[in-house]
Amino acid sequence: MAILYTTSATATGGGRSGRSRTEDGVLDVQLTVPKELGGDGARGTNPEQLFATGYSACFLGALRFVAGQKKVKIPDDTTVSAKVGIGPRDDGTGFGIEVALTVDIPGLDRDLAESLVAAAHIVCPYSHAMRTATEVPVTLA
Structure with missing residues (x-):
């Protein structure tokens, strides 16, 4: 397969309760664990x-x-x-x-x-x- 586009993102912190950021910084999100999975329901994705x-x-x-x-x-x-x-x-x-x-x-x-x-x-x-x-x-x- 000829790859036409490649990007990457890196997660840090607690995995599901940390941060994830793309290599160019365009996407930089706070990660939280949903209540249904045992999290506190804090604001994040x-x-x-x-x-x-x-x-x-x-x-x-x-x-x-x-x-x-x-x-x-x-x-x-x-x-x-x-x-x-x-x-x-x-x-x-x-x-x-x-x-x-x-x-x-x-x-x-x-x-x-x-x-x-x-x-x-x-x-x-x-x-x-x-x-x-x-x-x-x-x-x-």
């Missing part, structure tokens, strides 16, 4: 919210890409919502995530919209990674 934000934006981009290839105009008020859940895996060895996407394309014929959403689900790299359980190399610095 968490990895699941960041994943939902990234996935929904990426999927909308993929939808616009496939629509453009088919010369279909996607309305500006089109939305993609990602619902991300986390919980213990059934095998008891860690945690897993589940994701559900909801796409709203106002005014577009339903059959056409469904075909564009299906094509976007193939094109979107987040969808591909979730579907194929992409192996992630982990190295110790």
Whole structure:
């Protein structure tokens, strides 16, 4: 695969209760643990919210890409919502995530919209990674 763009972010502190910052400093967030996971509910974000934000934006981009290839105009008020859940895996060895996407394309014929959403689900790299359980190399610095 020819990589077209690379970025990185670094988390510090307590992991889920610390900070995370991109290499260029554009994104710099306070991380907190949600009450549902034993946290105090302090103001901040968490990895699941960041994943939902990234996935929904990426999927909308993929939808616009496939629509453009088919010369279909996607309305500006089109939305993609990602619902991300986390919980213990059934095998008891860690945690897993589940994701559900909801796409709203106002005014577009339903059959056409469904075909564009299906094509976007193939094109979107987040969808591909979730579907194929992409192996992630982990190295110790």
